Amino acid sequence: MDYDLVIIGAGPAGYVAAIRAGQVGLKTAIIEKKYMGGMCFHWGCIPTKSLLESAKIFEKTKHAADFGIDGIDVGKLSFNWQKAKSHSTSVTKKMSDGVTSLLLKNGVEIITGTAKIGEENTIYVDNRKITTENIIIATGSKPKLSDAKIANAPIVEMEKLFDLQSIPENIVLTGNHVSAIEMAQFFRLIGKNVTLIANSDYFLDGLDEYLISYIVKKLESENIRVILKSYPEKYENGELTVGGIKIKCDLLVNCNSRKAILPESETPLELTERGFIRTTEWFETNLKRVFAIGDVSGKSFVAHIASAHGIHIVNYIKGIRTNFDNTTYPINMYTVPEISQIGMTEKQAREVGVEYKISEFPLSANGKAMIEGNTEGFIRMISDRKYGQVLGIQIVAANATDMIAEASAYMNVESSVYDIAKTIHAHPTVSEIYNEIGFDAFEKAIHK
Numbered sequence: 001m002d003y004d005l006v007i008i009g010a011g012p013a014g015y016v017a018a019i020r021a022g023q024v025g026l027k028t029a030i031i032e033k034k035y036m037g038g039m040c041f042h043w044g045c046i047p048t049k050s051l052l053e054s055a056k057i058f059e060k061t062k063h064a065a066d067f068g069i070d071g072i073d074v075g076k077l078s079f080n081w082q083k084a085k086s087h088s089t090s091v092t093k094k095m096s097d098g099v100t101s102l103l104l105k106n107g108v109e110i111i112t113g114t115a116k117i118g119e120e121n122t123i124y125v126d127n128r129k130i131t132t133e134n135i136i137i138a139t140g141s142k143p144k145l146s147d148a149k150i151a152n153a154p155i156v157e158m159e160k161l162f163d164l165q166s167i168p169e170n171i172v173l174t175g176n177h178v179s180a181i182e183m184a185q186f187f188r189l190i191g192k193n194v195t196l197i198a199n200s201d202y203f204l205d206g207l208d209e210y211l212i213s214y215i216v217k218k219l220e221s222e223n224i225r226v227i228l229k230s231y232p233e234k235y236e237n238g239e240l241t242v243g244g245i246k247i248k249c250d251l252l253v254n255c256n257s258r259k260a261i262l263p264e265s266e267t268p269l270e271l272t273e274r275g276f277i278r279t280t281e282w283f284e285t286n287l288k289r290v291f292a293i294g295d296v297s298g299k300s301f302v303a304h305i306a307s308a309h310g311i312h313i314v315n316y317i318k319g320i321r322t323n324f325d326n327t328t329y330p331i332n333m334y335t336v337p338e339i340s341q342i343g344m345t346e347k348q349a350r351e352v353g354v355e356y357k358i359s360e361f362p363l364s365a366n367g368k369a370m371i372e373g374n375t376e377g378f379i380r381m382i383s384d385r386k387y388g389q390v391l392g393i394q395i396v397a398a399n400a401t402d403m404i405a406e407a408s409a410y411m412n413v414e415s416s417v418y419d420i421a422k423t424i425h426a427h428p429t430v431s432e433i434y435n436e437i438g439f440d441a442f443e444k445a446i447h448k
Helices: 012-023 038-042 045-061 081-105 178-189 209-221 303-317 346-351 367-372 400-412 417-422 430-440
Strands: 003-008 028-032 109-112 115-117 122-125 128-137 141-143 155-157 170-174 193-198 225-228 232-236 239-242 245-248 251-254 258-260 290-292 331-333 338-343 356-362 378-384 390-397
Touching (some): 003 115, 003 303, 012 028, 012 038, 012 081, 081 109, 128 303, 178 193, 178 209, 178 331, 331 400, 346 356, 356 430, 390 400, 390 430, 400 430
Parallel strands (some): 003 128, 155 251
Antiparallel strands (some): 122 128, 331 338, 378 390
């Protein structure tokens, strides 16, 4: 065999698996046809979060006078799309170059081209035949194409968003998940007229109903029009018709539900009803020693879980057998404020018959949040009423996506509300809200 492991796709699932494989001594190659770092680095996680950060700074600057900063003429502020893109591109290049260096450092061969899976764990890349003990498919996914009825609309895929030279005034987004919410708020923060069309019954599927309600109200309070369970019907004369309502549309951004990017295979890969690669609990496909991880498996659509899949499967190849538990990985939204969730939702707790308790503490009572001017938000905890075990935590705060890591640590060691209450946090910090939520679980919050 030429290799112990060949990985197809160099996104967060593939490149992390490759680095880990190199670390544990597997002779490894990774095949990528175009983008080192995948969608995440080039038009997904990293670039969009960079744009959001630019928009957040733009919005924050408008309130600089509240913090004692004079001399800024708010009326002259403008958002420079080209410079925001340039900043994003520079970050992407650094990260992509960094991943390439890490792969080479760990002895991973990088092969550029399009892979085809042959019989008995062979792979063809252009005219080259490769043999390997194991294959990991990490080819990712992309948004489904919009309905043919609106094919004449000014549709832009996220992959092409950064090719735009300017942003028009009237933006419509279609999609049901986190990226649609983030991009809707981005366009609104930079002063555009925004409509979000969620075109299925799975709007923000996986989030607690409490958070979904908060998000919809938040968007509407920012004058982002939200249309749920509707489909665009036609586009003509610069207007999109949805449910009989005409909406001005200069740009239609496709953030729809995703479909798998499937590699060519001489033996067909078995697929789920939704078109993703069907796998066992160990992520193995119907082809022996061929695994599928990340988006292409349909088991998750976020980068950090895809990366965790990669490490998990490399460990499996090395003989380490552990169950993969999705419940201990957070869901993040990089909005204003940020939103994070980990563990059970209320609905899930009800479905398994757990007698639970809800505890909540607002950021408006937190000193550090007041100092920063970021008092919108809260921490919310679902705990087992009988034993006090932490079942789930939800955070709405300026840095919720960082703060949720503490909740992940608690849940991984099956902590109780008492463990949270007795964990000492520095003062003043926003993370002190963990103390408060711990004490609130037995009706003794200090500052409530």
